[in-house]
Amino acid sequence: MARKNLEGRANWQGKAVARGQSAEDIFSVIMDMHLADSNIEAVHKPRDLKGLYGYQPDGKRKHGIEPEFMLKNRDNNKKIYVEMKRQRAGGNAHERACKYFMPGMIKSIQADANQPSDVYPVWVIFSNGIANSPRYRQEIMHWFRGLEHHVFLWQSLRDYEAIIEHFDNYIRPLLD
Numbered sequence: 001m002a003r004k005n006l007e008g009r010a011n012w013q014g015k016a017v018a019r020g021q022s023a024e025d026i027f028s029v030i031m032d033m034h035l036a037d038s039n040i041e042a043v044h045k046p047r048d049l050k051g052l053y054g055y056q057p058d059g060k061r062k063h064g065i066e067p068e069f070m071l072k073n074r075d076n077n078k079k080i081y082v083e084m085k086r087q088r089a090g091g092n093a094h095e096r097a098c099k100y101f102m103p104g105m106i107k108s109i110q111a112d113a114n115q116p117s118d119v120y121p122v123w124v125i126f127s128n129g130i131a132n133s134p135r136y137r138q139e140i141m142h143w144f145r146g147l148e149h150h151v152f153l154w155q156s157l158r159d160y161e162a163i164i165e166h167f168d169n170y171i172r173p174l175l176d
Helices: 003-007 012-034 093-101 103-112 134-143 160-175
Strands: 040-044 069-073 079-087 122-128 151-154
Touching: 012 040, 012 069, 012 079, 012 122, 012 160, 069 160, 079 093, 079 160, 093 103, 093 122, 093 134, 122 160, 134 151, 151 160
Parallel strands: 079 122, 122 151
Antiparallel strands: 040 069, 069 079
C-alpha cells in the first residue's frame, strides 16, 4: 500500500495499544497480589527473548520477541512466558499468537525457560471481543487443541477469579 493511502487511514493502532495496555495492567495487578507471598514473580515486558533469533542480517543488533509477561520461579529459575492478545470481534490477534506455537520457537523458549521438552513454556491469554465471539472461541480452541491449558479466553477482565483459577490449575504446576 502506498504511503499516501496509509496517511489517510484512521490510526487504530494507538487505540488498540491503549485497550491492550489496560488488560496488561489488570493482569499485572491480579498476579502481583496473587503471587505476593510466593516464590513466583511476574515480570512485565521481560527482555529475555529479545535476542532469540540472533543477530539481524546486518549484524548490528539482536532481534527476537517480547511477550507481555514472564512468570518466574525464583527458586528453580523455571519460567512461563505470557502473551496477551486483545481485540474486538474482528481481527487477526489469534493468528499472530501462532508464532509461539512454531517448533523452533518452542525449542528456543523451552531452553530459555529452563523447561523440559514436554512442557510448553507459553501461556496465551485472549480477551475482549475475541474471547467472547463464539466464532473466534471455536476457531482458537480448534487451532490450539492439545494445548488448551496454555490458552485462556478471558471473557471479562473483571473476572479475576477465573484467571487465578486457570493459573493455579494449569500454569503454576509447570513452575514448580
